[in-house]
Each structure stands twice: as structure tokens, then as C-alpha cells.
Amino acid sequence: MASANGERGSWNSKMGFILAAAGSAVGLGNIWGFPTQVADNGGAAFILIYLVCCIAVGFPVMIAELAIGRNTQKNPVGAFRALSNGNPLVPLIGYWGVLCGLMILSFYLVIAGWTLGFALEGILNHLGFEALAGTLTDLGNGTKNAVFTLIFMLFTILIITGGVSRGIERATKTMMPMLLVILLLLIGFIFTQEGATEGLAVYVKPDFSTMNGSLVVSALGQAFFSLSLGMGALITYGSYLNRKQNLVESAAYVTAFDIAIAVIAGLMIIPAMYVAQKGGVAIFDPETGALFSSTTLVFDVLPQMFDSLGGFIGLILGFIFFILLGLAALTSSISLLEVPVSYVIDEFSIRRKTAAWGVGGIVSIIAVIISYDLSLIDLFVAIFNEVGLPLGGLMISLFLGYFWKTERAMLEIQEGNPSFPGSTGGKVWVIFIRYICPVLIAIVLVNTLLIVL
Numbered sequence: 001m002a003s004a005n006g007e008r009g010s011w012n013s014k015m016g017f018i019l020a021a022a023g024s025a026v027g028l029g030n031i032w033g034f035p036t037q038v039a040d041n042g043g044a045a046f047i048l049i050y051l052v053c054c055i056a057v058g059f060p061v062m063i064a065e066l067a068i069g070r071n072t073q074k075n076p077v078g079a080f081r082a083l084s085n086g087n088p089l090v091p092l093i094g095y096w097g098v099l100c101g102l103m104i105l106s107f108y109l110v111i112a113g114w115t116l117g118f119a120l121e122g123i124l125n126h127l128g129f130e131a132l133a134g135t136l137t138d139l140g141n142g143t144k145n146a147v148f149t150l151i152f153m154l155f156t157i158l159i160i161t162g163g164v165s166r167g168i169e170r171a172t173k174t175m176m177p178m179l180l181v182i183l184l185l186l187i188g189f190i191f192t193q194e195g196a197t198e199g200l201a202v203y204v205k206p207d208f209s210t211m212n213g214s215l216v217v218s219a220l221g222q223a224f225f226s227l228s229l230g231m232g233a234l235i236t237y238g239s240y241l242n243r244k245q246n247l248v249e250s251a252a253y254v255t256a257f258d259i260a261i262a263v264i265a266g267l268m269i270i271p272a273m274y275v276a277q278k279g280g281v282a283i284f285d286p287e288t289g290a291l292f293s294s295t296t297l298v299f300d301v302l303p304q305m306f307d308s309l310g311g312f313i314g315l316i317l318g319f320i321f322f323i324l325l326g327l328a329a330l331t332s333s334i335s336l337l338e339v340p341v342s343y344v345i346d347e348f349s350i351r352r353k354t355a356a357w358g359v360g361g362i363v364s365i366i367a368v369i370i371s372y373d374l375s376l377i378d379l380f381v382a383i384f385n386e387v388g389l390p391l392g393g394l395m396i397s398l399f400l401g402y403f404w405k406t407e408r409a410m411l412e413i414q415e416g417n418p419s420f421p422g423s424t425g426g427k428v429w430v431i432f433i434r435y436i437c438p439v440l441i442a443i444v445l446v447n448t449l450l451i452v453l
């Protein structure tokens with residue numbers, strides 16, 4: 001069917017692609033995950049390890065994903081099949097990616113759905129609807145969770161049905177600048193409050209005494225998740241690129257932007273926790289003495305802090321914060337849905353609209369089940385995020401380094417960046433993708449399995 005190719009689409013502009021990929025990267029992982037991991041894992045010590053993981057492992061793998069995607073102009077399954085030379089095992093990397101995408105999306109939507117309820121909380125309280133506000137912020141209320149999850153899914157599907165440039169690119173182009181402005185606004189405000197500088201000190205002071213294997217596992221898992229790597233999201237986004245785009249430069253922008261937003265988000269969240277403490281809110285678990293876990297921090301401590309600011313300003317800031325979180329989640333959830341949707345469009349010649357609603361429907365069923373049993377989130381995170389993504393990244397780097405071969409990948413990267421193969425950067429990339437990335441990821445994976453088992 002001719003329509004299948006017409007349904008594929010392509011990016012309209014260089015900047016549009018970078019913003020869409022950055023939008024995929026910047027999400028709950030940056031604003032919800034990163035700051036709380038920093039707080040739990042020795043402050044700036046975690047940031048340092050995280051930076052190493054992003055730059056030494058994430059960045060080279062991102063270039064690899066983009067090169068595979070643009071070379072084949074296909075979804076992850078089709079892409080690996082096209083480069084497989086008939087080897088039936090190779091497309092499995094793509095299938096694994098599609099599966100991880102479906103599963104990560106289904107719990108991601110539940111958490112994203114929470115942001116909507118919390119955004120409405122202050123306003124409802126203000127208007128006197130306290131009972132309703134209480135229901136909307138009750139994480140244990142399965143039906144409420146399911147309703148918000150489905151609302152969030154609906155937004156995601158609607159953007160995806162719009163296609164690559166009219167849907168994804170247009171939506172992220174408006175949402176990403178908004179996100180940055182909101183974030184800076186919130187930081188500006190938090191720093192006028194008592195307790196903020198104490199939080200800042202915790203954030204920038206490294207505590208290497210907490211360094212251990214599990215910290216490195218967390219940092220690498222966080223890097224893959226935050227950069228949207230290991231499951232073919234960037235193979236898919238790369239498949240909509242033309243050969244004029246400089247892949248290395250684009251990957252560098254996306255990586256830098258993602259790191260910057262995470263670090264800036266930490267600059268707001270951690271001081272905000274200490275502002276909350278000054279306002280009488282508990283931020284440490286009385287039993288363990290450690291900081292509360294991430295869910296408690298973002299969906300319990302922060303709302304209490306906005307409350308303790310009192311009056312209109314607390315209400316508005318709370319609203320703005322949760323809208324920010326929701327927007328960031330939306331530009332990411334669309335990339336998670338786009339992977340299986342592109343697979344269905346390419347492989348079965350199904351129209352984009354039908355594919356988006358069909359795949360979205362299947363994910364919705366899993367997401368509703370998770371809405372009622374939140375313990376599944378931890379399980380899904382362990383399997384598909386902490387093991388699944390690094391495993392995907394390992395297979396991608398091994399595939400590129402030893403099966404497709406870096407020489408062939410270089411021919412692709414050269415388009416749009418003619419000097420890369422002969423440059424020091426190019427030589428370093430080859431060493432990283434063939435040796436350093438696989439070895440580092442393998443060490444971390446073995447460690448993860450030892451911790452999980």
C-alpha cells in the first residue's frame with residue numbers, strides 16, 4: 001500500500017528534530033527521577049557518576065541509534081532486519097525495544113496522570129471542593145488513577161495521530177520553551193524562601209562515602225532512561241531525518257540539553273524540599289533517617305510545601321509545577337508511543353491513525369491494570385528500565401561495532417558531517433562503541449542482576 005510510506009513522515013527542520021528528541025529525553029526522569037536520586041545517593045557524587053554515564057556511554061549510543069535509524073529509514077524491528085543479512089536473531093533487538101517501549105509507556109502514563117490531579121488540587125481546595133481535591137491526589141485510588149491515565153493517553157494518541165512534523169514536531173516546539181521558562185520561574189521563587197540555600201548546599205556538596213556498585217547501576221539506568229536510549233526511540237526519530245542533518249552535533253545538543261534540564265530541575269527540587277522542611281514538613285523517613293523516596297518527595301512533600309506557602313501564590317506555583325511535570329511527561333510519552341506505532345505502520349502497512357489508536361488501546365489496558373496495582377511500577381522499572389534499556393544499549397553497541405561494523409556506520413554519519421570519520425572525535429567514538437560502552441554496560445548489567453536476584 002502506497003499509504004504506508006506516506007504515513008511515515010519526516011522532520012520539517014533541523015531545530016524541530018532536535019527539540020523533539022530533547023522533548024523525548026526531558027521528562028519525568030529529569031524532573032522527578034534525577035533530583036531525588038541525587039538526594040538519595042550522596043548529592044554531587046551521584047551527579048559526577050551520572051555525567052560520566054551520559055557522556056561516555058549515552059552519547060556514543062545515541063549517535064549509534066540515530067545512524068541506524070537514518071540509514072534504514074525504518075522502525076527498530078525493520079531497521080535491524082534491513083541490516084541483518086538474513087540473520088534471524090538480529091531483529092530481536094528491535095522486538096525487545098518495541099516491547100520495552102510498550103511496557104515503559106504503560107507505567108509512565110500512570111505517573112504522568114498523577115500530575116493532572118495534583119495540578120488541580122490547589123484550585124479545587126481554594127474553591128472549597130476539599131473532598132474532590134483529596135480524591136484527585138489519592139495515589140491509592142485505582143479508579144481515579146485509571147481515569148487520569150486514560151486522559152493522558154488520549155493526549156498522547158492525539159499528538160501521534162497528527163504525524164511526525166504536524167504532530168510531534170509542532171507539539172514539542174511549543175511545549176519545550178514553555179517548560180524551560182516555567183522551570184526558571186519556579187527556581188527564582190524557591191530561592192526567595194527560607195531553607196533554599198541549605199538545600200543548595202546538600203545538592204552541590206559531594207558525599208563520596210555513599211559511593212558503591214548500586215549507585216553506579218542507578219546512575220547508568222537513569223542515564224539510559226533520561227536520554228531515551230536502548231529501545232529504539234532514537235532509531236525511530238532518526239529514521240525521519242534527512243541526510244543533511246549532522247547526527248553527531250544533534251546528539252550532542254540533545255545530550256547536553258537533557259543533562260542541563262536535569263541539573264536545573266535538581267536546583268529547584270532539592271532546595272524546595274528544604275523549604276518544605278522549614279515549613280514544618282517531614283522530608284526524612286523517621287525510621288531510616290534517609291530522605292523520603294521519590295514518589296513521596298514529589299507527590300507528597302512538594303504539594304505540602306506549596307500549601308505551606310499559603311494563599312494564592314502557593315496555589316499558582318503548585319499548579320505551574322505540576323503542569324510543568326505533565327508537559328515534560330507528554331513530550332516523552334509521545335516518543336514511547338511512536339516506536340510501536342512506527343513498527344505497525346511500516347511492517348503491516350497500517351494507517352497512522354489506526355495504528356495509534358490500536359497500539360494506544362493495548363497500552364491503555366496494561367496501564368489501567370497498573371493504576372489499580374501500583375506495586376507493578378517497581379516491577380516494570382526493574383525489568384524494562386533497569387535491565388531492559390542497558391541490555392538494549394549493549395546489543396545496539398555490539399551490533400554496530402561487530403555486525404554492521406563501524407566503517408559502514410561511518411559512511412552514514414559522514415552524510416551531514418563529512419569530517420567526522422577522519423577526526424579525533426570519530427576515532428574516539430569507534431573505540432567507545434566497540435569497547436568502552438559494551439564493557440561498561442556489561443559490568444553494570446551483571447551488577448544489576450546481582451542486586452535484583
Ligand code: TRP
Binds near residue numbers: 026028029226231
Ligand atoms: N526520557 C524520558 C524521561 O526522562 C522517558 C522516555 C521517553 C524514555 N522515551 C523513552 C525512556 C525511551 C526510555 C526509552 O522521562
